[in-house]
Amino acid sequence: MASSATFLLSPSSNLFYKPRLYSTSQTLLFRKTISIKASTTSLESSSNISVVDKPLNPSKIGNWKWKHQDESVNIYYEEHKNENENKPCKNILMIPTISDVSTVEEWRVVAKDIVQRDASNVNWKATIVDWPGMGFSDRPKIDYNADVMENFLVQFMNSSDSPLQHSDDELVIFGGGHAATLALRAVKKGLVKTSAIAAVAPTWAGPLPIVFGRDSNMESRYGMLRGTLRAPAVGWMMYNMLVSNEKSIQSQYKSHVYANAENVTPEIIESRYALTKRKGARYAPAAFLTGLLDPVKSREEFLELFTGLEGKTPTLVISTSGSPKRSKAEMDALRGAKGVSKFLELPGALLPQEEYPAVVAEELYAFLQDHFEPMQS
Numbered sequence: 001m002a003s004s005a006t007f008l009l010s011p012s013s014n015l016f017y018k019p020r021l022y023s024t025s026q027t028l029l030f031r032k033t034i035s036i037k038a039s040t041t042s043l044e045s046s047s048n049i050s051v052v053d054k055p056l057n058p059s060k061i062g063n064w065k066w067k068h069q070d071e072s073v074n075i076y077y078e079e080h081k082n083e084n085e086n087k088p089c090k091n092i093l094m095i096p097t098i099s100d101v102s103t104v105e106e107w108r109v110v111a112k113d114i115v116q117r118d119a120s121n122v123n124w125k126a127t128i129v130d131w132p133g134m135g136f137s138d139r140p141k142i143d144y145n146a147d148v149m150e151n152f153l154v155q156f157m158n159s160s161d162s163p164l165q166h167s168d169d170e171l172v173i174f175g176g177g178h179a180a181t182l183a184l185r186a187v188k189k190g191l192v193k194t195s196a197i198a199a200v201a202p203t204w205a206g207p208l209p210i211v212f213g214r215d216s217n218m219e220s221r222y223g224m225l226r227g228t229l230r231a232p233a234v235g236w237m238m239y240n241m242l243v244s245n246e247k248s249i250q251s252q253y254k255s256h257v258y259a260n261a262e263n264v265t266p267e268i269i270e271s272r273y274a275l276t277k278r279k280g281a282r283y284a285p286a287a288f289l290t291g292l293l294d295p296v297k298s299r300e301e302f303l304e305l306f307t308g309l310e311g312k313t314p315t316l317v318i319s320t321s322g323s324p325k326r327s328k329a330e331m332d333a334l335r336g337a338k339g340v341s342k343f344l345e346l347p348g349a350l351l352p353q354e355e356y357p358a359v360v361a362e363e364l365y366a367f368l369q370d371h372f373e374p375m376q377s
Contacts, residue, residue: 058078058080073132077104077129078128080111081126090372091125095131095174096179097177098182102130102134104130122373133280139280139281144284145292146294149182153183172198173198176202177202177203178294195314196316202331203330204301205291211326225290244281256323314371315340316340317334319331319345321346
């Protein structure tokens with residue numbers, strides 16, 4: 001699946017989805033069974049660190065104002081850094097995977113690991129930011145789509161009042177899932193600048209379009225479902241049935257978000273469940289589920305984003321051995337592709353930076369060393 005498919009369609013890993021649109025006389029019918037299998041890949045326990053295993057207090061927590069049309073939206077971000085001021089500082093922007101339970105929490109262990117490495121010749125600082133409509137950011141009822149999310153990213157990276165205002169062209173981007181692809185799209189357009197980028201389990205298609213297609217008939221049904229999820233009363237009812245319940249979240253994490261079901265702890269499920277209860281929680285996920293947040297529409301467009309970086313920007317792609325079949329096929333299409341400086345396959349599924357953070361941090365740090373730290377020696 002070419003999707004960060006953590007939009008939770010059912011408490012079961014065998015999904016038969018037939019929602020009825022109560023606001024109309026029509027029935028929206030997706031007559032297809034989706035089978036999702038999870039890998040049981042495992043590592044030594046020292047490599048398998050949960051976000052709740054140790055204190056991960058950021059150096060700074062802040063809210064930045066994103067200007068969208070006539071609205072000012074509070075955007076949550078965290079900064080993690082080493083307090084050693086005797087080394088040159090370089091900045092990393094870490095962007096969470098886009099999903100219904102997207103959160104800065106997925107990058108915290110990786111951020112702490114990298115910035116606290118005393119052997120480094122560089123004083124790395126990591127900024128993790130939540131997308132609008134997701135995580136701990138505000139969730140206004142706006143028309144979320146890929147262009148809106150790209151606009152947010154461009155503003156966050158370029159605005160004079162941004163937490164990244166002193167990064168200039170030295171900024172490195174680490175993104176997961178759709179986030180990586182959206183960042184690549186903005187870089188290709190010349191809207192943002194980066195000195196290097198790492199795409200971790202990159203995806204480009206939302207859960208429903210990758211399974212049911214994008215013909216006009218299906219697009220119409222997606223629109224009906226999206227409208228229902230955004231509706232005042234029935235929207236919450238459907239959202240609670242599909243997403244906002246702990247059994248659904250646990251089932252999907254165990255089936256395809258994590259590769260090893262034993263790594264899905266009650267603390268993680270409780271944390272993600274709380275996110276689904278935030279005011280306005282259903283609006284951005286409704287767009288993700290139905291494909292409005294997809295940065296591209298085909299594998300060819302996906303590959304072209306990387307091709308545009310050939311000879312310009314060091315680019316790391318991390319695929320995962322336990323990803324769902326369709327997602328893995330899209331990741332593996334990047335093996336040897338133009339513009340991909342380095343391709344790795346690591347344990348994990350759609351969220352390896354959270355499930356196996358020590359392993360992911362090690363490879364990301366090696367990528368940084370290869371392209372930046374030798375210059376400081």
